[in-house]
Amino acid sequence: MELSGIASYLISFLTFAGVYAVLALGLNMQWGFTGQFNIGIAGFFAVGAYTSAILTTPSSPAYLGGFGMPFLVGLAGAVIASTLLGVIVGLITARLRTDYLAIASIGIAEMVRLFVKNEDWLTNGVRGIAGIERPFADTLLDSPLTYLVIVALFVAGVYFLVERAYASPWGRVLRAIRENEPATAAAGKSIAGFRLQAFVLGSAIMGLGGGLYAHFFGFLSPEAFMPLYGTFLVWVMLIAGGSGNNRGAILGAVLVWGVWSGTELLTGMLPSEHATQGAALRVLLIGVLLQVILVTRPEGVLPEKPPRLIARKR
Amino acid sequence: MIRIDNVSKAFGGLQAVRGVSFEVAQGSITGLIGPNGAGKSSLFNIVAGLFPPSSGRVLLDGHDITGLPPHKLFHRGLVRTFQIPHEFSRMTVRENLMVVPPGQSGENLFKTWLRWDKVKQQDSEVLDRVDDVLKFLEITHVADELAGNLSGGQKKLLDLGRTMMTDAKMVLLDEPGAGVNRTLLGKIREAILRLNRERGYTFCVIEHDMDLISALCEPVHVMADGELIASGSMEALRQNEEVREAYLGGGASGRMGETARQPSTDEGEPS
Numbered sequence: 040m041e042l043s044g045i046a047s048y049l050i051s052f053l054t055f056a057g058v059y060a061v062l063a064l065g066l067n068m069q070w071g072f073t074g075q076f077n078i079g080i081a082g083f084f085a086v087g088a089y090t091s092a093i094l095t096t097p098s099s100p101a102y103l104g105g106f107g108m109p110f111l112v113g114l115a116g117a118v119i120a121s122t123l124l125g126v127i128v129g130l131i132t133a134r135l136r137t138d139y140l141a142i143a144s145i146g147i148a149e150m151v152r153l154f155v156k157n158e159d160w161l162t163n164g165v166r167g168i169a170g171i172e173r174p175f176a177d178t179l180l181d182s183p184l185t186y187l188v189i190v191a192l193f194v195a196g197v198y199f200l201v202e203r204a205y206a207s208p209w210g211r212v213l214r215a216i217r218e219n220e221p222a223t224a225a226a227g228k229s230i231a232g233f234r235l236q237a238f239v240l241g242s243a244i245m246g247l248g249g250g251l252y253a254h255f256f257g258f259l260s261p262e263a264f265m266p267l268y269g270t271f272l273v274w275v276m277l278i279a280g281g282s283g284n285n286r287g288a289i290l291g292a293v294l295v296w297g298v299w300s301g302t303e304l305l306t307g308m309l310p311s312e313h314a315t316q317g318a319a320l321r322v323l324l325i326g327v328l329l330q331v332i333l334v335t336r337p338e339g340v341l342p343e344k345p346p347r348l349i350a351r352k353r
Numbered sequence: 354m355i356r357i358d359n360v361s362k363a364f365g366g367l368q369a370v371r372g373v374s375f376e377v378a379q380g381s382i383t384g385l386i387g388p389n390g391a392g393k394s395s396l397f398n399i400v401a402g403l404f405p406p407s408s409g410r411v412l413l414d415g416h417d418i419t420g421l422p423p424h425k426l427f428h429r430g431l432v433r434t435f436q437i438p439h440e441f442s443r444m445t446v447r448e449n450l451m452v453v454p455p456g457q458s459g460e461n462l463f464k465t466w467l468r469w470d471k472v473k474q475q476d477s478e479v480l481d482r483v484d485d486v487l488k489f490l491e492i493t494h495v496a497d498e499l500a501g502n503l504s505g506g507q508k509k510l511l512d513l514g515r516t517m518m519t520d521a522k523m524v525l526l527d528e529p530g531a532g533v534n535r536t537l538l539g540k541i542r543e544a545i546l547r548l549n550r551e552r553g554y555t556f557c558v559i560e561h562d563m564d565l566i567s568a569l570c571e572p573v574h575v576m577a578d579g580e581l582i583a584s585g586s587m588e589a590l591r592q593n594e595e596v597r598e599a600y601l602g603g604g605a606s607g608r609m610g611e612t613a614r615q616p617s618t619d620e621g622e623p624s
Contacts, residue, residue, distance in 0.1 A: 200466060207472060208451070208459030208479075215441045215452045222439035225401070226453045226515060227427030228460075236462060283443075345445050345499070350477035 050183045052300055053293075057190035058252045060292035063276045064197050064285060065244030071283040071343070072210060073237040074217035076141040079128075079148030081269025083242045085155055085261075086124050087117035087249025092168045092259050093161075102163040110174035114250040121246020124151075125239040133231045133238075148270065156261040167260030171253050190251055194289065197244055202285050204240075206346035213237050214283075267322065272299065275325055279332045283343030290340060298328060354379040354523055354555050355400065355431075360409030362395050369395040371579040372409070377523070382549055382556040384570030384587070386563075388599060392579040393559045394436060397527055400557075401433045402426045413523065428455060430522035434515075436531065436559075438508035442501030446492065449500045449511055450483045451476070453518035486517045490544060506537035513544055516554075523555045524548075530562040542568055563587075575599070 062080060069075040091113035096105030108116075128147055132140045155162045162168065174189060175181045204210050212233050215223040224230055253259055263269070272295060280291020302324055306317030332339065355377040362370040370392040377383045385393050399406045405420035412418065413429055423433075441449050457479065458464045459472035487493040490510045495503060500511060509529060516524050529545065530538050542565060548554045560566050566573060567587045575583045575590060577599035583590055590596050 203465055203469070204462060207462075207465035208457040208476065209462050209465050211444070211448060211452050212460055214444055214448075218441035218443060219439045221403070221423070222435065222441065222515075223452070224423040225427065225433050225435075225439075227424050227455050227519070228452075229424050240462070343443065345443075345448060348447075348476070348480065350473045350475075350480055 047183060050187050052296070054183065054187045054190050054255050055300070056293045056296040057187070057194050058248055058255060059273065059276060059296055060194050060289040061197055061248035061251060062245055062273045063280065063288035063292045064194075064201055065241045065248060066273055066277050067282065067285060067288040068201055068204075068237055068241035068244060071277065071288070072205060072213040072217065073234060074137060075234065075238055075241075076137045077144045077238070077241070078141050078266075078270055078274070079144030079146070079151075080245055080273050081264045081266055082144075082148030082151035083121045083124060083245035084249040084252070084269045085148075085151050085264040087121045087246030088253040088259055088263075089155060089162055089168070089249075090120040090246070091117040091250035092171045092253045095254070096168060096171055099163075099168075101166070102159070102168060103161045105168075110172075110254060113254070114247060117246045117250030117253075118243050119246075121249065122239055122243040124246075125242025126235075128242070129235045129238040133235045145266070145270075148264075148266065152261055152264050155264070162259075162261075165261060167258060169258045171257050171259065173254050173257075186255060190255070193247065193251060197247065198285055198289065201244070205285060206349050209233075209236075210346070272296075272325070275329050277339075278329065279339055281339030281341035281343060284339065284341045287339050287341035287343075294340070295325070295328070299325060354414060355557065356412040357396070357400065358410040358412060360396065360399060360406045360411065362392075362399060362404075363407050364395075368579055370399070370406070373576065373579075373581045374409075375574050375581060375584060377555060377557045379555055380549070380553060381571065382545065382558060382569045384566045384573035385557060385559045385576065386561070386566060386573060387576035390578075391576040393576055394527060395579075396576070397433070397525055397557075397559060401431070401525055427519070430520065431525070432516045432519060432521045432523075433525035434509075434512040434527055434529065436527040438505065438512050440500035440503065440508050440511055443499055445497050446500050446503070446511060447480075447483055447487070447496045450486055450514055450518050451479050453515050454479050454482065455519060482518060486514045489517070489547075490514050491540065506533040506541075509533055509541060510537070510544070513541065517548065517552075521554055523557070526556060526558045526560075528559055528561065530560055530565045538562070538565065545569060 062084060066077065066080060069077045093102065093104045094106050094108045094116045095110060095113035097107050099105055128144065132143050135143065156164055158164070173181060173186050175185060212223065212228050216230055216233060220230055276291035276295040277288050279295055280289065281287025299321065302321045306321060309317045358374055360370055360373050373396060387393050398404060400411050402421050402423040410417055410419045413431060418426060418429065441452065458468065458475055465472055487496055490513065492507060492510055495507065500508065503511065513529065529541050533541060545556060546569065549556060558570055571586055572584055573587050573590055574581055575596050582599060583593050583596045
């Protein structure tokens with residue numbers, strides 16, 4: 040591989056890792072902070088991605104819109120749409136215990152995927168939406184590197200917001216809910232209210248991740264939102280990196296995406312008659328990786344630690 | 354302060370509380386005793402809003418609070434501790450206390466993003482209060498430990514400490530002495546007495562340790578089989594034949610009382 044090839048691989052690798060880091064930060068809000076077992080990440084991811092695609096692509100007879108709007112409007116739409124989905128799901132599940140949320144969330148993610156697959160008028164169904172442009176398209180700034188910088192800025196921005204939320208009294212209540220619900224209620228906190236807020240914020244962040252993904256990949260189809268890519272990988276990232284630790288979520292995204300795409304290079308070298316087994320082997324490897332982490336470092340590479348006190352003692 | 358008015362509770366076919374009425378007077382440390390399965394904790398959980406009664410009412414300062422959820426009762430000055438300590442394990446002792454104070458502006462997500470200075474300033478006031486409580490309970494040396502690493506007795510103290518992080522009027526203590534060694538028990542007793550005298554907290558205490566009850570509580574109510582069977586001072590209750598039979602033991606006559614009771618237990622009460 041020539042040098043520019045390696046550079047472009049690296050840029051693409053880091054951009055993907057950045058998109059996944061946003062998803063992992065969203066999941067960390069729900070699971071890491073609050074203990075909400077959302078295994079329907081793909082649903083929020085998909086809603087964000089499709090919303091941004093529909094808003095920003097040029098008008099097409101095949102699906103709703105597109106509306107040809109700017110990149111940032113697309114992302115804002117992605118956040119708003121996933122927030123709305125988060126509110127609906129959150130309101131329905133706020134009173135459910137965490138295992139019931141898991142069942143409900145996986146159902147909702149599949150509903151979203153099947154909806155996207157079948158509602159041709161809205162999403163062009165299995166044919167998907169192509170030609171989603173990067174920001175600054177047709178200008179001198181348009182390059183994969185520029186987009187990597189943009190994704191990195193969004194990761195940094197989201198990191199700042201969730202890290203502050205984590206250290207604040209708000210985050211303290213979420214962690215208290217995760218640790219002991221009856222005691223948190225006895226301390227005067229409305230469990231359902233805080234839980235809804237955390238779920239919605241996490242969903243909004245996942246939607247943002249979807250929007251960033253759409254403009255990077257340029258093409259969306261329902262295949263991209265199978266539970267394997269949309270949900271399972273994100274969970275492995277968060278657990279590997281360190282649930283409850285925002286830096287851990289980002290690190291986990293880079294590490295696991297490294298393993299995932301690295302194994303793609305390896306299985307690519309297999310003779311073509313073994314391609315199917317190769318793909319299955321990758322999933323198996325990720326599963327084994329998860330087991331190894333859970334046995335050897337159950338708290339992840341960067342375990343959660345209580346935040347530093349935000350107020351200086353007087 | 355609290356009036357329990359003819360409260361009953363059935364769980365399926367099990368009648369846990371049967372028409373119990375009594376009052377917890379302002380400024381008192383009222384005891385609630387009875388053998389296991391007498392319905393004490395069920396009654397506590399009803400008062401604390403964990404579940405509503407099947408019938409009857411609970412009044413706080415004359416207001417009907419029956420069925421209000423725990424977080425709303427908190428804001429009316431009613432707080433509780435739990436039989437098994439309910440610490441926030443993966444949070445420090447200090448954080449465990451910092452969760453409690455009501456009205457923290459930093460509990461509003463947008464204020465944590467937009468009004469960070471105010472949030473920080475308020476948190477430092479909370480910290481001052483935490484320091485006082487840690488000092489009062491003499492657990493300052495473990496302030497930065499994760500609460501899950503504390504001993505059972507220290508967790509009990511921490512539970513008590515959380516009730517001190519708000520301006521509580523009425524505190525329900527569910528077995529504050531259970532599983533606590535003698536030294537720590539003395540400390541818990543002192544803390545309860547001081548909170549009662551210095552801060553004017555009213556307490557209602559469930560406890561099996563008769564020494565602790567005698568030292569703290571006046572009056573004491575006795576429950577057995579879901580019913581209130583006697584009330585009065587501990588001395589008077591020790592002489593009460595029915596109470597001795599149901600519960601107290603303490604000496605040969607008490608044990609004989611319990612033995613005499615055995616047949617009726619066999620006839621079908623859940624034991």
